Amino acid sequence: MIVITLTKVPPALRGDLTKWCQEIQTGVYVGRLSGRIRDYLWERIIDGIGRGEATMVYSAKNELGYEFRTTRHDYRVTDYDGIPLITHLKTVSGAVQPGFSKAAKFRRARVMAARQQNKQTSMAEKAVVTLDLETTGLDATKDEIIEIGAIKRTATNELIEFERLIKVDCSIPRTITALTGITAKQLRDQGVALQVALDQLHEFVADCPIVGYNLRFDEMFLRQAVRKTSLTDFSNRMLDVKPVVQQVELFLDNYRLETVLKSRNIENQHPHRALSDAQATWQLATQLIKNGDFRI
Structure with a gap:
């Protein structure tokens, strides 16, 4: 199960999400997706979010039974022995790096490696x-x-x-x-x-x-x-x-x-x-x- 909340995002992004999830309330989307599609969906959100904000909560095999990702600058997601925790920041820092799953990290590594290779053979x-x-x-x-x-x-x-x-x-x-x-x-x-x-x-x-x-x-x-x-x-x-x-x-x-x-x-x-x-x-x-x- 996946729950996504969006605020102040472009209409095109909201339209994208309705292809995969059901909008049960304005800016709140629910769906059931594979891990690979979930990661692609989050990357699509990051690419199309503009100046808006997004949070994704999804089922996971940990003690809480779920993990989450957020783009909010006033929160920080911390992985504490496999348990995701939210830290409320008194001062807003730079943009939170979305995602901490292994799949997301591996994909970012592949993209960076491909970019480096293409610099050598442009x-x-x-x-x-x-x-x-x-x-x-x-x-x-x-x-x-x-x-x-x-x-x-x-x-x-x-x-x-x-x-x-x-x-x-x-x-x-x-x-x-x-x-x-x-x-x-x-x-x-x-x-x-x-x-x-x-x-x-x-x-x-x-x-x-x-x-x-x-x-x-x-x-x-x-x-x-x-x-x-x-x-x-x-x-x-x-x-x-x-x-x-x-x-x-x-x-x-x-x-x-x-x-x-x-x-x-x-x-x-x-x-x-x-x-x-x-x-x-x-x-x-x-x-x-x-x-x-x-x-x-």
Whole structure:
């Protein structure tokens, strides 16, 4: 059994908790969760608490039968021979470090180790490309690529853009034009042949690792496109950011790119345009690397 109390926290955090616990009174949540989910939930509370306060009480195998964690600055949690005790402070000190369970400590240690490792092998030390495609539909065997966008970060930290519209023989569905803003006239006037675009993309990415969001979708279309044009397949190392986000962000309503970007305050100026999506994915990957969650 877990009981959580919240005061003066952002509404988004309260919404997150209702997915896991029942709000039996304003700011009071009750639920039954595994130890791993409980620790993740507490970390989510810490990340989203803003200037508010939170306290968590949960069942434990000790003499009291429970343990607790709190973010309140006027209290201090002390572990006395396995029994958690609360000390009321006369003067408010710095923020209380949440959690004293072994699981929480081990996870913090893993995160710190990962961050240290990523400092030694950072994104800035190697060239890498972030890629995105826009297509006429979701079926790689029937639909066509209409736009390719990519961002390359060189080993010297320079950012280079790649953007191509693709001429296609098929009509553009109205839903795709409404979503992307790409029209058949744009493709006729500004587009290049698929083979030309793929040749140029090959030259642009060279042997760099390719990063994308839901990259499996783009891989399928690229694979089908090179078969259609009899070109050499892309043998680059492919790194998908989406599975990483799904492990890190447990409380999102969905894992569409726009939802993830919004949760991390990343602006995408032109959603569903390949270059803009590639730029936003780049910023997302950079955040994950800095947090020790993703590695090139």
